[in-house]
Amino acid sequence: MDEMTELRELRADAPVPDRAALAPGRKRLTDAIGGGGRRSYRLRTDWRIASLGAVAAVTAGALLFTQVLDVPAPRPSAPATVTGDLDLTSPAAALGRAADFLDRQEAPPEPRSDQWIYLREKNPEQEEGWAEVPAEVRERMDMGGYSPDSWVPYDDKAAENDASDTDYRTARESYRIAAGLPEEPRALLAKLREVFPSGDGEYGEREDEAEHSFRALYVLLQSYPLPPAAMARIYRAMATVEGVGVTDHLIRDASGRQVIAVTRAYDRNTRREILIDPVDYGYAGERDVVTRTHEAPRPEGLTPRVLKRGDILMNVARTRAAVVDAKGQKP
Template sequence: MDEMTLLREFRSDAPAAAPPEVRERVLGSRRTSRRPALRLALAAVLAVTGGGVAATVFQPAAPSAAAVLGRVAATVAAAPDLTPRPDQWVYERDLFLDAVTGKPGTHPGESWSRFDGERVADRMPSGRVNVQGVEYWPLGTPQQWYDMVVALPDDPADVLDHLAADPLYTSTGDTRADRDFDEVTQALTAETYLPPAGRASLFRALATIPGVGIDEHAAPDLVGRPVLSVTFTGDTDLGRAGDHWELLLDPASYDVLGLRGTAGSDIDLGEGTVKHAGEVWYEVAVLDHRVVDHAGDLH
């Protein structure tokens, strides 16, 4: 079961009944096996004081999503392109938040997904790379996600319609904006290689979704890296009504660095862990993501 599926099962109507896999993921338990996955915060609050003297300080207007994501799209569209072979693998190394301590987990997870979907692999606690066949990909193979993104139209509205109609992933968010944010985020965090033109189309479409914002001064990610945060608050498949989500990008390359979720209301995660409204309850940091020739390869 993949992380996004686990999160979708963790709904506000039955938090105490969340499956053990959800609590283990959120509470930072070490993974010993892994199924094919799609990846898939609190916005920084700026306080201004003036040496004990009351003063009115005018902050610059927040940057518009259209302007920033337009710049993002133009940058990623110019990146070198490649077409992975069916027998190549998508390698990903990532680290999850330990919700009990509020700190990064102790061990990053390493995984490999063969592009054609025939096999997956992950690194066991012993260091051995465990390779296994795959009979069923609940949210599509890396090749299927690549093919879907290649086929995206140019117009942002058409991109959103295309994602909504595609069978790989169908959001059950409350509003069209919730569902559109889900669909675009799922594509951008898919464990696959996305062609530059397709990534650019996704970012341009993201800019048109009502409620999407930009935080250029967001808190660093789970491992302390500076981020450009694409923000959204709503009732999405990723969490519950009112939760605040951030798609975290590298400020220079605009590579996806992770995903962060902040509670809109108190969440009982079980096992004695309660995250209060305004606290980060989910975060993953993507430490490496690349196409390699064999399971176990790092470069």
């Protein structure tokens, strides 16, 4: 059996991912083949990008289905003055409170062009999936192992000048896009739909306006850093998107923290959750949750997998983000 066959069989029951999820994986695979070094930290959390070959090994843990129990508010470790003010009765209430808080924060200086963005993320399914990739396969394909840490340059001019992936924006581009967003929610959403264009149907169904707006918002929110005032505008606009909800209690993320979950249906069987820290209202991660028990399609000859309501298909927690002076440096 060759290594491609081994990799295909690692997760043969993987569901078909959407265009937004596939795009960064396609680009990283193309860059790897061509020897390029570009890497999108902003979209790396959406690891359902599994395409055959090297990316399949990198994302081998994507379908180790787990269940995470939701827990009631408030978050014990958070200051009482913050958790006591949480209002999770509606998206407008929760995101409006977050926006008001961020509007009062002083913006730090924009990172210098020679600095790096450090991110640490907890992704237990991906970590377990890496452990299941046979060592000989990794050796043959010259791949390392799973690491929760990543570094990307803040100023990456080569990536900025590469227009082949419309879903990718560098850290500097994202910062400046966010800083220049209009105040009015409809105008802000229109601008983001322009910045992150919708697909042509090749990799899934076309997005409607609300779906497109939500995707553009969460793609930008994964960037770091973003000016606090810009995040406030983003949250207010998010609350106006059709179909957006918020859980009426804090939930536990992959690292065990209690976080706010802003939700929207991903398809008829799942919802996407953007996770927000209830103390500083920063981006804290994301989950995909099964909302309807159903059979997931699998390749011909394999028994369909039953996914139950509450199963977690993606569960990523961002536990640290910082601007540092060099690659490999940790705050």
